[in-house]
Amino acid sequence: MTIKLIALDIDDTLLSSQGKILPSTLTAIKACLDRDLKIVLCTGRPLAGVKPYLNELGVAGSEQYVVTYNGAVIESITGQVVAKQLIDNGGYRTLTAFAAAHAIPFNVLDENSQIYTANHDVDFITAVQAVENEAGLFIRQPEELPADFAIAKGLFVGTQDLLDGVEDSVRAAFGDDYSVIRAGRNFLEAMAKGVDKGQGLKALGETIGITPDEMMGFGDEGNDLAMFSTVGLAVCMGNGSELAKAHADYITDTNDNDGISKAIEKFVLKA
Incomplete structure (x- = not known):
C-alpha cells in the first residue's frame, strides 16, 4: 500500500x-x-x-x-x-429552539468561519472556541439573520457532565435527520445528514x-x-x-x- x-x-x-x-x-x-x-x-x-x-x-x-x-x-x-453540505435555515432554527427549551448553551458556525449564538450570556466554551478558531462571534436571534442563513454545523457546548446528561435527548431529537457527533468532552455537534x-x-x-x-x-x-x-x-x-x-x-x-x-x-x- x-x-x-x-x-x-x-x-x-x-x-x-x-x-x-x-x-x-x-x-x-x-x-x-x-x-x-x-x-x-x-x-x-x-x-x-x-x-x-x-x-x-x-x-x-x-x-x-x-x-x-x-x-x-x-x-x-x-x-x-x-x-x-450545509444545514438550512429551518434546521438552524429548530436546533436553536431545542437548545433554548432545554437550557443548553448552543452556537453555530457558518461556512465563512463565523460563530453565531442566541445566548446573551455567552458560554465560556463558546468564547474559547471563538478565540481558538480566530472567528468572529455574533450574538443574534434567528429572526435577526437572513431567511436563507445556513450553517455548517451546530454545537451544543458545556461541561462534560452537562453534555453527558443531554446527549441521549439530542440524539433522540435529531439523530434521524442530522449527523450527531460527540466531539470530545465539551462539544456535541450536529451536521447535515451523512456528514x-x-x-x-x-x-x-x-x-x-x-x-x-x-x-x-x-x-x-x-x-x-x-x-x-x-x-x-x-x-x-x-x-x-x-x-x-x-x-x-x-x-x-x-x-x-x-x-x-x-x-x-x-x-x-x-x-
Whole structure:
C-alpha cells in the first residue's frame, strides 16, 4: 500500500497537550511534502481556525486541501470549495429552539468561519472556541439573520457532565435527520445528514484521484471513527480514547511523545 494522503485531526493529535506542534512532527511532515504527499487537516474547526497550523507545517498552495467542520466543507487551503453540505435555515432554527427549551448553551458556525449564538450570556466554551478558531462571534436571534442563513454545523457546548446528561435527548431529537457527533468532552455537534470526516475524505479523494486505501488517518476521539473506517491505514494516538483505539489499525505513541512522526516513519518514510 502506497500512502499518498495523510489526514490529521488537530486537537490532541496534531497538537500536544500544550497545544503545540512537536518539532518531530514538523520534520516528518516536511519529508512527506518533499515526496508530494497531500497533508490534509481533517477537523471540526473552520478554515480560519486551521490556517495557523497549515502555515507552521509548511502546507501551501492551491493543490493542498482541508476537511473542515467535521466534513461539512471540503476546500483547498486557498478557499476554493470542493464540496459542502450545509444545514438550512429551518434546521438552524429548530436546533436553536431545542437548545433554548432545554437550557443548553448552543452556537453555530457558518461556512465563512463565523460563530453565531442566541445566548446573551455567552458560554465560556463558546468564547474559547471563538478565540481558538480566530472567528468572529455574533450574538443574534434567528429572526435577526437572513431567511436563507445556513450553517455548517451546530454545537451544543458545556461541561462534560452537562453534555453527558443531554446527549441521549439530542440524539433522540435529531439523530434521524442530522449527523450527531460527540466531539470530545465539551462539544456535541450536529451536521447535515451523512456528514462526517470519512465522507469528507472520500469526496476529496474522488476530486483529486486518490482512493481511500491510499490514505492514512491520525485521530484520537469518537469523531474520528468515520475517518478510521474510510482510510486504508487508521492510526490512533496513544493518548486517544479506548473507543478510538478499538477502531484503529495501529496505535502509535502519544501526542506528547512523537506519535505522529513515529507512525509516519514506520509506514511512509521507510515503506
